[in-house]
């Protein structure tokens with residue numbers, strides 16, 4: 001895929017009134033009209049434009065993916081290519097403000113403005129894609145020319161656009177908007193250098209990176225943790241370049257300020273509590289979601305009612321049966337995007353839900369009234385045993401999700417379900433820790449996948465993280481097999497981790513020597 005955008009300037013002069021957008025698709029017209037207002041807020045001034053701006057869909061003059069057309073009176077036409085017209089609309093509209101200057105500063109600023117617009121509009125996913133990661137092919141920021149179409153490969157151009165966008169994201173952490181958005185629509189290297197020189201140590205650091213060649217620029221603009229913050233921005237802001245959420249509060253680094261009731265959706269595809277449940281007559285639930293999700297046109301955000309994923313579009317309203325907790329999920333593991341998404345629910349028939357709890361480490365919910373009184377002690381024990389499991393096995397790939405008071409003991413497919421009978425038995429022994437250790441162990445073993453999913457492994461890990469494990473823990477599991485698993489883990493060079501990766505499994509003939 002070529003990631004090429006064009007802006008054409010035929011010299012400027014007059015300022016126009018607020019423009020009208022015209023398009024064969026009304027949705028594009030509405031998005032652009034609202035985007036124009038948001039762009040004025042983002043930049044602090046209104047760009048020149050013709051009274052009428054045409055949006056052409058599935059047609060681009062020349063051989064670009066999309067294009068913005070400007071003349072003396074400003075923006076007059078946007079061409080959007082057939083591959084993904086929605087993706088480029090905000091970027092091209094932003095060229096009304098970022099109309100002249102070196103390619104890095106003009107394309108980068110168009111992306112920066114598109115980001116700002118998207119944050120203010122529910123159509124947030126209409127962004128140019130940035131999957132995070134390293135930019136191995138990017139040219140020197142100071143030398144890139146996007147008009148040199150014949151000489152640079154599409155791959156180089158793609159990385160150059162991403163580099164420009166990330167570079168301006170770094171600039172935006174250091175310079176005030178008026179220095180990024182001069183009312184001429186033009187930003188030159190000389191102006192930017194002067195602004196950075198006057199911006200204190202952060203500005204000087206950015207300048208030194210800019211001047212030390214393409215290798216250092218590539219490193220400074222890498223985004224390995226896919227939080228949308230390039231390495232250099234993380235260093236300047238004091239966040240960790242290898243952690244999506246440096247302070248562990250669930251929000252990705254560089255997240256924009258959200259509404260009070262908003263909840264960040266974990267990028268590992270595990271559900272979080274919305275804070276609400278359906279009342280006794282059920283509920284019609286609407287979900288609102290926003291954020292910065294650079295890399296996909298529409299994030300697969302869904303509502304989960306208890307254990308059941310609801311397939312309908314949550315933005316249009318979904319029905320949740322009576323008394324079910326309402327959870328939210330970013331479905332699937334997101335490896336091809338950077339940034340993050342938050343969500344919140346509203347609707348009719350909802351009640352506040354104190355029996356669903358989420359942190360960056362876990363989601364825990366209970367519906368069975370008999371199991372509700374056991375929630376607090378279970379949660380305390382869960383926190384403790386998650387720490388112990390991290391010490392023994394390292395940090396897990398996914399958060400743990402536990403449904404307390406389920407009809408039976410199972411993992412379905414990634415939710416650990418603990419039955420009320422087990423919880424009540426543990427409570428009678430004053431051993432809430434047994435259920436918690438079991439949940440943590442089940443989660444780890446199921447994550448390890450086949451063929452590591454064995455009940456004797458579950459029991460061995462549960463015993464390893466429990467104080468004074470009872471005898472027996474599971475009546476159904478062979479104690480010899482459990483002890484055998486424990487011994488293998490202890491003898492393994494990588495310890496218990498090796499047990500879950502299968503590296504320390506010995507051949508099955510050992511099982512044959514069972515007494």
Ligand SMILES: [Ca+2]
Pocket residue numbers: 222223224225226227228229230231234241242
């Ligand atoms: Ca980052």
Ligand SMILES: [Ca+2]
Pocket residue numbers: 245246247248249250251252253
């Ligand atoms: Ca955070």
